[in-house]
Amino acid sequence: NAGVMQNPRHLVRRRGQEARLRCSPMKGHSHVYWYRQLPEEGLKFMVYLQKENIIDESGMPKERFSAEFPKEGPSILRIQQVVRGDSAAYFCASSPPTGVWGTDTQYFGPGTRLTVL
Amino acid sequence: AQKITQTQPGMFVQEKEAVTLDCTYDTSDPSYGLFWYKQPSSGEMIFLIYQGSYDQQNATEGRYSLNFQKARKSANLVISASQLGDSAMYFCAMREAGTNAGKSTFGDGTTLTVKP
Numbered sequence: 199n200a201g202v203m204q205n206p207r208h209l210v211r212r213r214g215q216e217a218r219l220r221c222s223p224m225k226g227h228s229h230v231y232w233y234r235q236l237p238e239e240g241l242k243f244m245v246y247l248q249k250e251n252i253i254d255e256s257g258m259p260k261e262r263f264s265a266e267f268p269k270e271g272p273s274i275l276r277i278q279q280v281v282r283g284d285s286a287a288y289f290c291a292s293s294p295p296t297g298v299w300g301t302d303t304q305y306f307g308p309g310t311r312l313t314v315l
Numbered sequence: 316a317q318k319i320t321q322t323q324p325g326m327f328v329q330e331k332e333a334v335t336l337d338c339t340y341d342t343s344d345p346s347y348g349l350f351w352y353k354q355p356s357s358g359e360m361i362f363l364i365y366q367g368s369y370d371q372q373n374a375t376e377g378r379y380s381l382n383f384q385k386a387r388k389s390a391n392l393v394i395s396a397s398q399l400g401d402s403a404m405y406f407c408a409m410r411e412a413g414t415n416a417g418k419s420t421f422g423d424g425t426t427l428t429v430k431p
Contacts, residue, residue: 229417231417231418231419233419233421239423239424240319240406240421240422240423240424241360241406241408241419241421242421243418243419243420246417246418253417254417254418256418257418287358289360291360291419302348303348303350303362303365304350304362304410304419305362306352306359306360306361306362307359308358308359309358309359309360311358
């Protein structure tokens, strides 16, 4: 049973380019979450998606960042016109359909390390 | 608002000894889950242990146990018989069941170094 898959593992972009990060959840998981980890810090929530729906995007920067989880295919986190401050590790997590208490364990992918030159 | 505090930036432990990593939390939601993750130098996030707010017993998973003190709002991770491979960053996290269901809030982490 494959875990959460993320690609690419490392991504280098120049300022102003676009970055596209992909995440395939674990089999049977329909909920996807994106987190960002700056150096020497904990993970910060960005967005929570279900298939074709954005459930909570309260952690997403207002501009340049977008996320989707289409009916078919992986979830995509897109960062347009990247700046140096976007350099970070971006983690995707997935969980099964939320139970009554909404506290199902989130399983994380290996992360994508984005470096903006 | 949910908040996680890990007050120990770094901890050292001798191999084969036990170590406790502290975590306190703040929430107004009566239903929540507490999680510990391990992040080795390779960077991945590894789930270790889960404790639900209504669980009567402290959670245990092999050498990991969670010392859950609800009244104090603390959820400390205890690692017994430390191994060199336990050297890593450890994060405490919380998810609420109410309007914030979905997002996990993470502490800033504790770096554990196991000495031979």
